[in-house]
Amino acid sequence: MGLDDKLGNAGQDAAGKAKEAAGKATDDERLEAEGKGDQVSADVKKAGENIKDAFKH
Template sequence: MGLGDKISNAAEEAKGKAKKAAGDATDNPRLQAEGQADKSSANVKQAGENVKDALK
């Protein structure tokens, strides 16, 4: 896994956490869902990169 991928995935996860926290603070379910989706997407990408690393 390249350093760029790691940074990109970490940034996407951080963005998701921030969105979810903002949604929680403002009681905005749409923003909460978007944040959770961003976090989940980053986690799936991270898992895929880990599998690629394991196969090397």
């Protein structure tokens, strides 16, 4: 994975955390769940990157 992919995943994770926090602050369960989902998606992508990086070396 390239640097662009890693930065994109980090951005998705940060956006997910922001959505989750906004959802908690406004009692919007849908927004909170959406933020958690974004974070999980970013974590899965990061895990895939780590596996690919492990096979490069």
